[in-house]
Amino acid sequence: MEAMVHSSSFLLPEIPAGDGDGLKYALVLLNQRLPKFTPLLWKHAQLRVCADGGANRVFNDLPLLFPHETPSDVRTRYKPDVIKGDMDSVRTEVLEFYRNMGTKIVDESHDQDTTDLHKCVAFIRDFHADTEDTLCILVAGALGGRFDHEIGNINVICHFSATRIILLSEDSLIQLLPSARHHEIHIQSSVEGPHCGLIPIGAPSGSTTTTGLQWDLSDTEMRFGGLISTSNIVKGEVITVHSTSDLLWTVSLKKL
Numbered sequence: 106m107e108a109m110v111h112s113s114s115f116l117l118p119e120i121p122a123g124d125g126d127g128l129k130y131a132l133v134l135l136n137q138r139l140p141k142f143t144p145l146l147w148k149h150a151q152l153r154v155c156a157d158g159g160a161n162r163v164f165n166d167l168p169l170l171f172p173h174e175t176p177s178d179v180r181t182r183y184k185p186d187v188i189k190g191d192m193d194s195v196r197t198e199v200l201e202f203y204r205n206m207g208t209k210i211v212d213e214s215h216d217q218d219t220t221d222l223h224k225c226v227a228f229i230r231d232f233h234a235d236t237e238d239t240l241c242i243l244v245a246g247a248l249g250g251r252f253d254h255e256i257g258n259i260n261v262i263c264h265f266s267a268t269r270i271i272l273l274s275e276d277s278l279i280q281l282l283p284s285a286r287h288h289e290i291h292i293q294s295s296v297e298g299p300h301c302g303l304i305p306i307g308a309p310s311g312s313t314t315t316t317g318l319q320w321d322l323s324d325t326e327m328r329f330g331g332l333i334s335t336s337n338i339v340k341g342e343v344i345t346v347h348s349t350s351d352l353l354w355t356v357s358l359k360k361l
């Protein structure tokens with residue numbers, strides 16, 4: 106079975122030559138503190154989508170990352186392509202500002218059963234319907250603050266398990282490793298690690314085998330309430346993971 110390769114090269118200031126695929130992603134901005142590396146992700150994104158109140162973060166918080174520029178110059182440069190959600194958090198002045206700049210606004214206030222992140226991922230999948238196998242979605246501001254939102258975000262990556270979705274905060278990266286594939290995680294040690302975890306979500310892991318970790322698993326079962334792998338340490342440049350159930354992979358991010 107061909108391994109699925111993962112690399113956080115999108116966090117590197119310069120994308121390595123020959124790693125063009127690392128650049129093919131859509132960016133979703135959530136209503137939580139945006140990581141300092143958000144402008145880097147923005148630069149190479151093919152589509153930039155704000156989930157409801159995520160637009161307030163782009164409007165208010167991105168200018169703070171450029172103290173030598175006027176907020177208005179920064180806002181003109183960082184124009185989202187789309188704002189989508191149930192529109193109960195984005196401020197009216199923010200919505201009007203971006204509407205006047207040509208941002209597409211998609212109001213789904215009728216749907217009170219799925220989160221704004223879910224709505225944005227569904228939009229991006231439809232938008233990229235023809236290239237779904239190469240599509241990656243980076244989600245900025247996915248952790249911190251309210252625990253129900255954090256779990257809701259993790260639920261979205263489990264719901265859309267066939268789509269590569271990477272949740273990001275300033276400190277952590279989280280993604281799903283589907284059990285149907287073997288995984289090779291290429292560690293970018295200048296920006297990530299050494300702390301990491303492998304977490305069975307929703308069901309026991311069955312059998313998991315890894316290489317490249319300080320505490321490797323060898324045909325080991327993990328389950329909530331029993332063994333799960335937290336505070337593990339990345340040892341090799343490449344981590345391999347085989348598991349009979351889907352797992353969450355998480356790795357710490359270094360401060361820029």
Ligand SMILES: Nc1ncnc2c1ncn2[C@@H]1O[C@H](COP(=O)(O)OP(=O)(O)OP(=O)(O)O)[C@@H](O)[C@H]1O
Binds near residue numbers: 255
């Ligand atoms: N504290 C948080 N931690 C993680 N993600 C968050 C947090 N707050 C918001 N989000 C994410 O940003 C998206 C947009 O946030 P927003 O505040 O607009 O949602 P909302 O539907 O208005 O939330 P609620 O009505 O429950 O307060 C959410 O769907 C969620 O994915």
Ligand SMILES: Cc1ncc(C[n+]2csc(CCO)c2C)c(N)n1
Binds near residue numbers: 216217218219220221
């Ligand atoms: C069982 C259940 N719990 C909570 C909600 C509420 N809810 C879930 S997602 C969402 C939209 C947030 O933008 C809202 C209001 C529901 N519908 N069903």
